[in-house]
Amino acid sequence: MADSALVLDGVERHYKQGESTLTILRGASLTLWPGQSVALVAPSGAGKSTLLHMAGLLERPDKGEVMIGDEPTAAMNDSARTAMRRTRIGFVYQAHHLLAEFSALENVMMPQMINGLTRPEATKRATELLAYLGLGQRVSHRPAELSGGEQQRVAIARAVANAPGLLLADEPTGNLDPKTADHVFETLTTLVKATGLAALIATHNLDLAARMDRRVTLADGVVVEMG
Ligand code: ADP
Numbered sequence: 063m064a065d066s067a068l069v070l071d072g073v074e075r076h077y078k079q080g081e082s083t084l085t086i087l088r089g090a091s092l093t094l095w096p097g098q099s100v101a102l103v104a105p106s107g108a109g110k111s112t113l114l115h116m117a118g119l120l121e122r123p124d125k126g127e128v129m130i131g132d133e134p135t136a137a138m139n140d141s142a143r144t145a146m147r148r149t150r151i152g153f154v155y156q157a158h159h160l161l162a163e164f165s166a167l168e169n170v171m172m173p174q175m176i177n178g179l180t181r182p183e184a185t186k187r188a189t190e191l192l193a194y195l196g197l198g199q200r201v202s203h204r205p206a207e208l209s210g211g212e213q214q215r216v217a218i219a220r221a222v223a224n225a226p227g228l229l230l231a232d233e234p235t236g237n238l239d240p241k242t243a244d245h246v247f248e249t250l251t252t253l254v255k256a257t258g259l260a261a262l263i264a265t266h267n268l269d270l271a272a273r274m275d276r277r278v279t280l281a282d283g284v285v286v287e288m289g
């Protein structure tokens with residue numbers, strides 16, 4: 063069978079709150095396959111961001127395993143986890159987090175150059191990606207000179223600049239009007255299909271979630287399929 067893009071196996075996460083312990087994830091399990099887009103739909107406070115932080119190796123589970131492309135990460139040291147995060151995982155947040163003083167093109171080039179690509183190589187790939195996402199006429203614009211939807215599409219281009227196998231998005235259209243949100247989602251799902259990337263996208267928007275391959279929710283700290 064093909065390698066999985068992401069496996070969460072019995073992931074637990076607890077937060078100490080003074081005397082008591084707050085359990086957010088109590089054995090969350092989930093498998094994503096390449097080319098699959100999965101919506102994570104759950105109320106605020108249910109633990110969506112916590113789960114994405116585990117999947118993205120930004121935090122360590124208290125118990126359980128996280129596998130990226132079939133590789134277990136629980137026993138890895140921090141530098142191995144960081145290397146894996148940089149090369150294999152892309153992130154998109156609610157706010158675009160683009161660097162204000164740099165152009166769209168430079169923002170997309172940055173992670174590639176950090177990863178060791180030469181400037182011409184990074185320029186070529188960033189230009190192609192932005193054109194693919196419908197931003198061919200916006201490459202030299204700075205973030206402030208772009209609309210909200212364009213900023214998020216640049217953020218998506220940046221997230222996939224190093225061709226990760228896994229894209230994690232935390233309410234990526236939460237700040238956008240419905241029509242723009244729709245367009246950004248379309249861009250995301252098209253990209254997933256075209257590249258074989260797997261995407262896990264936290265969203266409140268059920269209409270958008272309905273267009274993805276699969277929907278899951280969090281109930282009492284475990285992942286439940288919504289069908
Ligand atoms: P969601 O993204 O679904 O809104 P979160 O994963 O952000 O939910 O948070 C889930 C719960 O965990 C919330 O009740 C939140 O207050 C709590 N929480 C998140 N991070 C921490 C932390 N670092 N310390 C204590 N509690 C936290």
Ligand code: MG
Nearest residue numbers: 110111112232
């Ligand atoms: Mg959240």
